[in-house]
Amino acid sequence: MISINTKTIEWNDIENCIEMVDQTKIPLKLEKKSCKTIDSLIDAIKSLKIRGAPALGAAGGLSIALSAFQYGGEDREEMIRTLISDAKRIKNVRPTAVNLSWGVNRVLDKVLKNRRFDCKCSICKLENQRFSNATTLSEESIEDIRRFALEEAKRICEEDVRINKTIGENGAKLLNDGDTILTHCNAGRLACVDWGTALGVVRSAVEMGKDIKVFACETRPLNQGGRITTWELMEDGIDVTLIADSSSGIVMRNKMVDKVIVGADRIVKDGVFNKIGTYTHSVLAKENKIPFYVVAPYSTFDLERTGRDIIIEERGADELRKFGESYIAPKNVKVFNPAFDFTPIENITSIITEKGILDPKIRDLRTI
Ligand code: MRU
Numbered sequence: 001m002i003s004i005n006t007k008t009i010e011w012n013d014i015e016n017c018i019e020m021v022d023q024t025k026i027p028l029k030l031e032k033k034s035c036k037t038i039d040s041l042i043d044a045i046k047s048l049k050i051r052g053a054p055a056l057g058a059a060g061g062l063s064i065a066l067s068a069f070q071y072g073g074e075d076r077e078e079m080i081r082t083l084i085s086d087a088k089r090i091k092n093v094r095p096t097a098v099n100l101s102w103g104v105n106r107v108l109d110k111v112l113k114n115r116r117f118d119c120k121c122s123i124c125k126l127e128n129q130r131f132s133n134a135t136t137l138s139e140e141s142i143e144d145i146r147r148f149a150l151e152e153a154k155r156i157c158e159e160d161v162r163i164n165k166t167i168g169e170n171g172a173k174l175l176n177d178g179d180t181i182l183t184h185c186n187a188g189r190l191a192c193v194d195w196g197t198a199l200g201v202v203r204s205a206v207e208m209g210k211d212i213k214v215f216a217c218e219t220r221p222l223n224q225g226g227r228i229t230t231w232e233l234m235e236d237g238i239d240v241t242l243i244a245d246s247s248s249g250i251v252m253r254n255k256m257v258d259k260v261i262v263g264a265d266r267i268v269k270d271g272v273f274n275k276i277g278t279y280t281h282s283v284l285a286k287e288n289k290i291p292f293y294v295v296a297p298y299s300t301f302d303l304e305r306t307g308r309d310i311i312i313e314e315r316g317a318d319e320l321r322k323f324g325e326s327y328i329a330p331k332n333v334k335v336f337n338p339a340f341d342f343t344p345i346e347n348i349t350s351i352i353t354e355k356g357i358l359d360p361k362i363r364d365l366r367t368i
Contacts, residue, residue: 006032008190009050009058010157011150016069018062022049023190023224027231038067038086045093045100048222052191053099053265054160057299060103061153063090064111068146079142083108083149095311096273096340097265098302103156110152111145157193163297163354164195168204171261171295171352175205179258180213182248185275186228187263187295197295198261199229201352206238213239215257219275220245221319221337248281252288260285264296267351268305271344272296273312278340282347291349298353313339 009020017036024047025031033049035041041063044050050059067086071079087108091101140148175181181202185191188199196203205212214233219225226242233240243251251257260281266273272294285292302310317335321327329335345360 006030007157007193008052008055009062009193011062011065011154018059018066020044020050020055020059021190023051023228024049026190026228035066037070038063038089041066042089042093045090051224052186052188053097053263053300054164054192054197054297055190056094056097057099057103058153058157058160058193060090060100060105061107061156062103063087064104064107065146065150065153068111068142068149071142074142076140076142076145079145080112083111083145094313096313097300099265099299102299103153106156107149107152111148160193160297161195164192164197164200165204166354167197167295167297167352168195168200170354170357171201171293172204172208172210174291174293174350174352174357175201175210175212175259177210179205179210180215180256182215182217182251182257182260182281183229184217184225184245184248184260184262184278184281185219186224186232188229188232190228190232191263196232197263197297198293199233201261201293201295202233202238203236206236213241215241215243215248215251217243217245217248217277217281219277221315224275245277245280249284252284252290255288257290260290260292262292262294264294264300264351265340266310267294267296267301267303268307268310269303270306271342272348272351273307273310273340273342276338276341279343279347280341282343286347292343292347293350293352294343294348295352298355307342307344310342312341315339 012019017034018041019032019034022031022033035044045059064083064087067083071082087104091104094100183198188196202212202214216225216229230240230242262274262278264272264274282292315337320335320337321329348360351358351360
């Protein structure tokens with residue numbers, strides 16, 4: 001029997017595999033899924049069994065450990081080539097949320113540090129360029145490589161919880177007793193290893209004794225708000241009301257909302273990528289003079305890039321044409337289904353991080 005306090009994603013030391021809460025089953029069931037192969041992990045990421053930027057960061061890190069434990073041969077260089085090619089496959093599954101590649105790269109870098117390969121294939125050549133100062137092949141055994149990868153991946157998971165609690169404490173200071181918050185998608189404990197980012201701020205404020213109410217936008221088409229945010233807040237006894245995405249205008253105009261708080265999938269120089277619909281809420285918040293806060297750890301920052309550089313993931317047409325097994329639109333209607341949108345800096349009041357609260361309009365994000 002698993003409970004709400006179960007970590008969203010973690011390593012199973014007995015079976016040497018990844019375990020995650022299957023988020024597609026919530027709110028009907030709280031069920032765990034094990035991923036014993038890279039293919040099953042790719043499927044879990046693609047189908048959003050594991051989702052949310054920080055949870056994807058942990059999945060990315062753990063994927064390299066999984067690849068290392070899955071390698072059945074005895075040739076170190078062949079093993080490294082396998083890790084690199086699995087890393088590439090994992091990073092390509094969801095291109096918008098930067099945490100996935102961040103987690104993969106962090107663990108891969110740990111394993112590859114000071115290592116140059118003899119292999120001249122295009123993938124290894126690229127990695128050799130990243131480590132151009134390394135001149136010798138290091139002597140670690142296959143077991144050492146597994147241990148390095150797993151230690152670093154577990155560090156990502158532990159840090160995630162600590163960082164989210166610090167973010168929560170920083171953000172909770174901005175919330176007043178009696179505030180009503182509007183949030184979009186799910187930036188809660190299920191989007192992270194635990195605690196949450198946007199919902200972590202709400203949790204920390206409630207823990208401080210503040211009375212906070214939440215409007216959760218349902219977040220069409222996959223309903224992360226309706227299914228997951230409402231469920232996890234209700235489990236914690238936090239007052240939550242579900243609204244259709246299109247109701248955010250009426251609640252903001254009628255002064256039923258004090259602050260909008262959302263998570264982020266990638267923060268670039270000039271704005272923030274988050275779940276489709278976030279931009280719409282930001283425009284409505286600006287129009288109605290309601291503060292609009294983005295909450296994210298530093299692992300979500302990608303300040304070398306601008307909004308134009310980022311690929312927005314487009315998802316399958318049936319996510320819009322169907323509801324469960326039934327068609328709710330003509331079977332062959334054309335569909336445009338972007339998973340994320342871009343909110344420009346001008347619409348954001350502050351970004352709440354583990355290092356403090358940033359005003360993106362005053363402080364050039366490139367200098368942090
Ligand atoms: O497609 P999803 O469900 O992975 O999208 C998730 C979001 O957009 C979240 O708001 C974001 O990852 C922040 S989670 C702390």
